[in-house]
Amino acid sequence: MLESYLKQIPLSLTTQALLLGLTVGLVTYYTFGKKKYKLPPGPWSPPLLGHIFAMNSSTPLYRQLLDWRKKYGPAMTIYMGPIRCVMLNDAETVNEALVKKGADYAGRFKTFSIETFTSGYKDIAMADVSPAWKHLRKIALQGLRQYLYGSKLEEKVFDSTSKVMRCLKEEEGKPIDIQKYIGLLVCNLLHGVCFNKSFDINDKKFLELLDVFESTNNDIGNGFWEDIIPPLRRFPTAKFKRIMETFNIFVDFIRDEYGAHKDNFSEDDMKDFTDYLIHARRQAILEDPEIENVITDEHLVQTCSDIFSAGIDTTRQTINWTILLLITHPEIQKKVQAELDQVLDAGQAPTLNDRERLPYTEAVLHESMRICPVAPLGLPHATRCDTTIGEYEIPEGTMVMINHWALHNDPEIWKDPEIFRPERLLDADGKLAPKTMSWLPFSAGRRNCLGETIARPEMHLMLAILLRNFTFTCPEGKTMDMTPGGTLTFLPPKSDIIVEARK
Ligand code: HEM
Numbered sequence: 348m349l350e351s352y353l354k355q356i357p358l359s360l361t362t363q364a365l366l367l368g369l370t371v372g373l374v375t376y377y378t379f380g381k382k383k384y385k386l387p388p389g390p391w392s393p394p395l396l397g398h399i400f401a402m403n404s405s406t407p408l409y410r411q412l413l414d415w416r417k418k419y420g421p422a423m424t425i426y427m428g429p430i431r432c433v434m435l436n437d438a439e440t441v442n443e444a445l446v447k448k449g450a451d452y453a454g455r456f457k458t459f460s461i462e463t464f465t466s467g468y469k470d471i472a473m474a475d476v477s478p479a480w481k482h483l484r485k486i487a488l489q490g491l492r493q494y495l496y497g498s499k500l501e502e503k504v505f506d507s508t509s510k511v512m513r514c515l516k517e518e519e520g521k522p523i524d525i526q527k528y529i530g531l532l533v534c535n536l537l538h539g540v541c542f543n544k545s546f547d548i549n550d551k552k553f554l555e556l557l558d559v560f561e562s563t564n565n566d567i568g569n570g571f572w573e574d575i576i577p578p579l580r581r582f583p584t585a586k587f588k589r590i591m592e593t594f595n596i597f598v599d600f601i602r603d604e605y606g607a608h609k610d611n612f613s614e615d616d617m618k619d620f621t622d623y624l625i626h627a628r629r630q631a632i633l634e635d636p637e638i639e640n641v642i643t644d645e646h647l648v649q650t651c652s653d654i655f656s657a658g659i660d661t662t663r664q665t666i667n668w669t670i671l672l673l674i675t676h677p678e679i680q681k682k683v684q685a686e687l688d689q690v691l692d693a694g695q696a697p698t699l700n701d702r703e704r705l706p707y708t709e710a711v712l713h714e715s716m717r718i719c720p721v722a723p724l725g726l727p728h729a730t731r732c733d734t735t736i737g738e739y740e741i742p743e744g745t746m747v748m749i750n751h752w753a754l755h756n757d758p759e760i761w762k763d764p765e766i767f768r769p770e771r772l773l774d775a776d777g778k779l780a781p782k783t784m785s786w787l788p789f790s791a792g793r794r795n796c797l798g799e800t801i802a803r804p805e806m807h808l809m810l811a812i813l814l815r816n817f818t819f820t821c822p823e824g825k826t827m828d829m830t831p832g833g834t835l836t837f838l839p840p841k842s843d844i845i846v847e848a849r850k
Contacts, residue, residue, distance in 0.1 A: 384733075384740040387422040387433055390415055397426025407834050409723040409752035412436050416753065422736045428575035430456075432727075432746040433736070436753040438760070438784035440736055444728075444747060445792035453793040454729035456746040458574040460587070464594055470649035471797065472657060472726060479641050482631070483650050484797060490623040491654070491801050494540060501699050504805055506545060507535035508812045514548050515817060515846050522822045522843035526667050530557045532809060533663040537655050540801075542604045543619040552600065559597045560660055564836055566590055601652045609644070621651055658798050661721050662806060667839040668719035669712060669810060672767050674819050674844060675827050679769060683708050684849070687815045697811035699804050706779045708811055710769035712803075713779070716788040718767055723752035723837045725790050751787055752837070760785045820845045 392398045402408050412434050415423060421437035435441050444452040454475050455461075461473045471487060474480040494500040511532040515523075527548070534553060535545045546553035566586065573579045573587050583591075608621045617626055624647045631638040673680040686707045691697060702709065728747040735741065756764040760783075761771070774780040789796035796802070821827050822845050832838035 384742050385738070386424045386431075386741070387736065387739040388419045389424040390419070392426050395429050397428050397430070399428055401425075402427065402834065407723070407831075409750050409837075412750050413753045413756060422739055427570070427746075430575070430746060432748060433741055434748050434750055435736070436750045437757060438754050438787075441749050441754060441787065441791070442784050443736055445749070445790065445794075448734055449792040451730055451732055451734035452728050452747055454731040454744075455794075456727040456729040458571075459577075459580055460571045460574050463591065465649055466645050469643070469646045470653045472653045475729070476731065476793075479646060482638070482642055483646060486624060486627040486631075487650055487654060487797060489627065490620045491540075491798065493620075493623060494801055495804075498699075500801060500805060501808065503536055503539040504808045504812070505696075506539060507532050508809060510535060510545065510547075512812075512816055516848055519846060519848055522845060524841065525670055525819070525844045525846070526663070526839070526841060527557065529663050529666045529670070530560075530659075533659050533666065536662075536805060536809075537658045539619075540658075541620050541651055541655050542608070544604075555596065556600065559593050560656070562593055563590060564660070564833065564838060566593075567835070570835075597656065598648070598652055601655060602648050605644070605648045605651055620654065621647075624650060654798070657796075658802070661798075662802055664721040664837075664839060665712075665716060665719070665806060666809060668721070669715040670813075670819050670844070671827060671829060671839055671842075672715050672718070673711070673814075674821050675829060676767055677820070679711065679767070680814070680818065683711055683810075683814050684818070687811060691815070697808060697815055699808055701811070702804065702807055705807070705811060706773060706777060707769065708814070709779050709807055710772040712806055712810060713772045713786065714767060714769040717755045717761075717772075717786055718765070719831070719837055719839070720751045720755055720788050721837050722788070723750070724835055725749045725751055726794070728794065749787070749790060751790070754785050754787050757785060816849060818847045818849055820847065 390398070390401075392401075401411055404411070406414075412423065412425075413436060416436045421435065421440045423434045423436065425432055425434055435444055455468075455473055457468070457475065462468060465473050468474040469479070471480060471483050474483075494503070511528050514531070515528060531546065531548050531553060534556065538544050538546060567590065571587050572584055605621060608619075609625060612622060612625050614626060617623060628638070628642050628647060631642065673683070686705055687697065690701060690704045697705070725748065728749070730741050730743055730745045730747060732743050733740065734743075741747070755761070758764055772780055772786075784791070789799040789802070822843055825843075828840045828842055830840055832840060
């Protein structure tokens, strides 16, 4: 049939033979040559476009996926343009991928935008598994752990909270944008940890950095066309150029700090995380000179940039959400304050040693992270070999995403999941109940959050200090908007609030 059709078109014999050969070749390749995989099911989508319409709908993707789960099951295949992506939407499939088959699922998906923003994957968070990633993750973990010994972390939290509390006292009773103050609190903690420095509320650099975080969060949205349509990389879209410029402001700030640390470095006087990275690289080079080429200065700049940005954005949004939830649930705010007043003596400030004696305060933080996971779809993983999930097959190089939001809102696990109820995380004795896979804001397995060990105590102490000293309320006559912003993120809405000092 094809032969007779071709005869009607005036083509040379050679061209006809070539076309026929190409067609037969392609049919043979797709029928017999290309391995067929039994992929997880998913909703139909047009070729090349995939589910981009669902990704741009008013229902965020993480919520949409939980709806689709009823029809397709917990592991689902969707397409982001032409990119195949397996989404995992319950604790069992997530446990299988991240824990039982952790090595198979530990890769990171590569895209043009990520490669550009990370100077060729020289960071930790977006780099694939490699000797450099392993080494950087190890030294970064050691560098952060330094803060868990003695009172180092506590001192950094005290420094940053006392500065913010002074500012809040000046604004007492007036409607304020609390996100700016929580931004300063968390930014100063990470600025202290990474560079042993601190900003003031009106420092130009602080306001510029806050702006960088705000605008990239709002702008990144559903990703970049450049990742899907390669020719665009030569003529980037206005959005790509804008984010690149904004991002460069941030990386230049980190690069300057790193450069100054390198110039003034002294083994006998290591002041912060950056000094520790420089020291760890020098030690590694002494043991194996090859390391000099594996871990370059740019790798350390990108690592500082990961810690600074991943640490600030997640933590500040979690505290912002917690304050909004406490304003809309004043009885829970009072209960936290009652626990603090009962456990601490009059005039005594909370410390990290009190954490175990403040289970309700801790449960509030956990429940806030359950109901408002700031990274609802985590970071994209990639399979490092052909593997399986349940009865399905996943080819090597497939993007895999963990729907943390679906785990946290699974109606089969959590009763009335949309209700903020910290008690659900306490056991019969009022102690924090053991952690389960259905509460997974920091993820699990080989790519789990590198900062979890410092994020949890740090957020607990910040919250305890703030609630020991202040009460947060909604301005009279106003109602609190609780609609999350973002599509791949879960951002707290901006609203003015009132802060009152507790007597
Ligand atoms: C509320 C606080 C935080 C939350 C909810 C959070 C959540 C997450 C999540 C979901 C991931 C992705 C895990 C995966 O790919 O499976 C991640 C990765 C990461 N986080 Fe956090 N994070 C928080 C705080 C921090 C802090 C304070 C730091 C650093 C000081 C940090 C540093 C990182 C890094 C470096 C990675 C990449 C790890 C890797 O790819 O090997 N995070 N985090």
